Amino acid sequence: MFAVVKKWRDIGAEIAPVEVPELKKDEVIVKVKAASICGTDVEIWNWNEWAQGRLKKIPLIIGHELAGEVVELGEDVAALQEGDMVSAETHIVDGTCYQCRTDRMHVCQNMEILGVDRDGVFAEYVALPERNAWKNDPKLDPAIASLQEPLGNAVQSVLPKDHIEDIAGKNVAVLGCGPIGLMTIAVLNTLGAAKVFATAGGRNEVRMELARKMGADTVLNAREEGEDVVKTIRDATDGNGVDVALEMSGAASAVRQAFEILTSGGRVSLLGILERPLEFDVNTAVIFRAATVYGIHGRRMFQTWYQVKGLLAQPDFRNKIASIITHRLPIKDVAEGMELINSKQAGKVLLEPRWE
Amino acid sequence: MFAVVKKWRDIGAEIAPVEVPELKKDEVIVKVKAASICGTDVEIWNWNEWAQGRLKKIPLIIGHELAGEVVELGEDVAALQEGDMVSAETHIVDGTCYQCRTDRMHVCQNMEILGVDRDGVFAEYVALPERNAWKNDPKLDPAIASLQEPLGNAVQSVLPKDHIEDIAGKNVAVLGCGPIGLMTIAVLNTLGAAKVFATAGGRNEVRMELARKMGADTVLNAREEGEDVVKTIRDATDGNGVDVALEMSGAASAVRQAFEILTSGGRVSLLGILERPLEFDVNTAVIFRAATVYGIHGRRMFQTWYQVKGLLAQPDFRNKIASIITHRLPIKDVAEGMELINSKQAGKVLLEPRWE
């Protein structure tokens, strides 16, 4: 079969013929119907510092967001059948560590990630552990089904725990309008937020327009308006600031703003990965403000998948999510997809299984 | 001034001239612009068993849901001004008991209720403690502003605590489609519920139609369909049942159904007052199901008011709530309003300050 393979420890990857994955007894073989490009895939493609330090297995088939069809079942597989349409929870956990046994398997101590630690989904076929296969409604468009995994991150950012202050009638800010930021705006809008503020890192009309489409009440250009982001949001919230701030950009300035716009006793979710250690006034940002801060990593398994399923059952929400897909390319043009994201011209790029 | 006064311990009340309320130093005088009829007002009007046991003060001006304008300020009043448009949190609390000092003032040990323990709002003017006056956006339609108090009960039913399982993507049932039940459906729909099931007590096309308008996916006639309510809801939820069941009817059969349709580990809110003690299989309903049950009484002060404000900032939600008002009458026709509710022909009945 064909696959997008990282063959060397350098920039790029190659479309190459490889062996069809071997079937293990507790896994299934999935024929890929749609795959989408995540920021992590771009980092691996670009071979940035993080990727250089993180990747152990080379050659590696990259990619992890997908929708596909189960075509072969391992002998121990019980809950799936051939023909089932599935997506993948991409975090493969051990099930026995302290975190797994205390309802935090999304931070398992021995986690393997699809397309990072083992062969991924930018391929004709992929092997998936049964418990990582999430069965989709067969009527769900594979393009949208593939987006459920990052949508889970959006939900996790908004609702990091089961018992959390609700969004209903609250003012919320999303800092950063990459694909997960955009999805987060749609989630907030569907959860009854009063006002949703979004900031985007300047020069990016595509994303600002998408942010409005997702339901943001106010979209601010973080670069041009600079410090006035704080004043604008304070003014629009009776001086109180937002109840919830969601940092999705990884920019140091945005992390600081997340606290500056926060009402005392409010909460912040941090999802965006920073490039370097942050110089940070902990007293003012966190302590005097009695803020709560949630580090967001992965998605709760599988609460977030049920939440995503429930949200996607609503046509308005489903249509919003679909509109984040700005480009659909045959997978043979994966390099073009990477370039579109690197140049920030895209929302989400979807790859379709055409290899030649 | 004129007011609707309960003058005797019997059915009905009388429109009568009374003294304008006296101004205390920590209170304000409010000119009533709109008032709405609550089920409690009807019970007092009808002089049912509950009312006979509960009312101490006769004569009493009845009514508690309102929007009005502040026309006079007590000497200690600091946060309000003449001309402010306000609604009323109708629970007047002592501020010093165990409940008040531990963020549960909505169940204060020494609570007085407007229109029940002290003179209410079916009058030209009403005296309100400053801290019970909720300042409205002056652009908010007084008819909708008057509905904020019961809307707070709807929000309280859905989100009884700050830290509660979220509605996002969950399946939910509302049992009972009186005004608070209808408002609750609108709240759930705005909070991203996956599927909302509603049951109405039969023979009531007005309310079933309103339930659909509020956003219920399925509206069931509890009386005709009888036991099949459970089967219908189970079938529509992959056999799991609903995550959240909200009992708003006070019917014993509905309380039982609330548990029968609940997924194990789910939660139930009980708001509807029952006519008599319930014969109840606690083992099956609550224990084996590991259910959580919330008794709903009043509204958290003032978290629910902020939530209601935030929800009403959304035009779709505001329009839904407006459509629950099926009748607008001059207050001189209050008896007609009571009759409309007693005969279950109405959603919410709004009274306008025309006395002659």
Next chain:
Amino acid sequence: MFAVVKKWRDIGAEIAPVEVPELKKDEVIVKVKAASICGTDVEIWNWNEWAQGRLKKIPLIIGHELAGEVVELGEDVAALQEGDMVSAETHIVDGTCYQCRTDRMHVCQNMEILGVDRDGVFAEYVALPERNAWKNDPKLDPAIASLQEPLGNAVQSVLPKDHIEDIAGKNVAVLGCGPIGLMTIAVLNTLGAAKVFATAGGRNEVRMELARKMGADTVLNAREEGEDVVKTIRDATDGNGVDVALEMSGAASAVRQAFEILTSGGRVSLLGILERPLEFDVNTAVIFRAATVYGIHGRRMFQTWYQVKGLLAQPDFRNKIASIITHRLPIKDVAEGMELINSKQAGKVLLEPRWE
């Protein structure tokens, strides 16, 4: 090997020679070092109405609380080794249903229970799924290790969810002083409760004395003192009532008292199984009091096991729990153990592996 076998659908069970259990690939064989008698075992022994309706598999080896040594490993077992000392989480779950995938596997839709649905631990050897084997500190006394499973129920009653009002400095009542009630008192005492009230069902000096030993500040004889339980507890709490009431008896009168002694906005856990449907004033008990009610069934897997492990690391707590074991018998005298519990002369009865 020998085992205590329920051979017929009638009272009692028989010590009989049976086959050693077969080893499956994801299970281990455990040599039983200690086993303790649970109320459920007594119900099966007594062949009461619940047992008659619940048991499908006859003949059945009964018993489920144990400590033992792993003596044989199935081929897929990874996290255990021969010689490991283990206890058993007795609920065998499917891992794939809605409850299992949303952190509520203790209410799995397809649960099998050790000693109820499959052969149990009153035997020389028992087969356990790997994931149900909880590895003990090899220095932990097997007698105490065997009590961890019901101790988990005690912890679950006190802390039914991860995010729950704390016990620290709160007033708490435990209604019912059977073994789990007694363990619950010890847990509360160790968690910083201000005052712990306990009620016992009369005529039972053994249990009342144990309740005091566990750390109850006040132990009331529910039968003699009758209605004064409520007055006594109200008086001792500045009139506020308790913050938390834990019903462990299954007596209808105790369920009612649990609410009558509760402060408004407080919480109740219901663990005791009732003999018949309850006639219950839902309005006063739950709604007007804005109470939260938790149905307690099983133990969260495996959060409660970690909590129990942490508590047992404290010598004071461990000693208290040890003192609940009032009788240690060779397992050949299991009938005597059942009789001791039926006549309410015992705290907890421990069975030691002497068969002849």
Next chain:
Amino acid sequence: MFAVVKKWRDIGAEIAPVEVPELKKDEVIVKVKAASICGTDVEIWNWNEWAQGRLKKIPLIIGHELAGEVVELGEDVAALQEGDMVSAETHIVDGTCYQCRTDRMHVCQNMEILGVDRDGVFAEYVALPERNAWKNDPKLDPAIASLQEPLGNAVQSVLPKDHIEDIAGKNVAVLGCGPIGLMTIAVLNTLGAAKVFATAGGRNEVRMELARKMGADTVLNAREEGEDVVKTIRDATDGNGVDVALEMSGAASAVRQAFEILTSGGRVSLLGILERPLEFDVNTAVIFRAATVYGIHGRRMFQTWYQVKGLLAQPDFRNKIASIITHRLPIKDVAEGMELINSKQAGKVLLEPRWE
């Protein structure tokens, strides 16, 4: 009367005769029976950078922790009587801002602090708003009653919200053994923590000895052992790290350690004020670890006071807290008390009302 007065914007303060405070209608006059020195008092005495920027009112009577007797009542005071023994919630809030109306009055937008913004308690008499006076059991030793305010901070650090992961059976670390750190250890021990680790900033045998006395299982010298704090704690927790880390020192190295010793999905409370902005690896510390971080400022009003009351009802806990008081001085020797704290020779220093 006499008082300790900050008369100039420089180091120190002066014992001077001043006017007895004026009685307002919603306040009471309290005769001081005991007062204790807080780190904030020392900062004001030392006139450090924070104090220079923070203090507006000079001259100012300093001090805020006290126990005293109500000797005069304002005309509106209802819930107190002459002769009542009281302590003070030192945060005087407006009661009407967004935070006050949403159960977060401890971060009121318009807060005044006793001994910082208005005259404090190092005086013969002090005026207190009625709602800030906490009525003590008359039998409670004034020395201990005075410590309730910082004890509330300890409780707030451990349980920052009503709904929080419990301490029962969890491993916890306290970084910093100043008076609040010490109190926190006692609280954790009383709440059923499995293992409590404490770190102290070197050279301070008094505090390390007190930490052991409070119930710490392991006390580490942060300065000498340096990086091994992390290894030691990881090794003692099966490699998992602690579930909860409480930063009470304000040292940058301790903030970093709080995360390095934390299990994934664990929580951190930050109470210690840092001297300067922190250079901080947010990715590793917070995001990849899915940590929750709570900024701790003040005490929830008045939940923490009830918790403190409940904990102090336990003799063991009360005795531990009493032993933190290492010095009792007549208030005329306040300068000596400040020196004892500056030289880190003291636990808590208590001032008794002897002026000459």
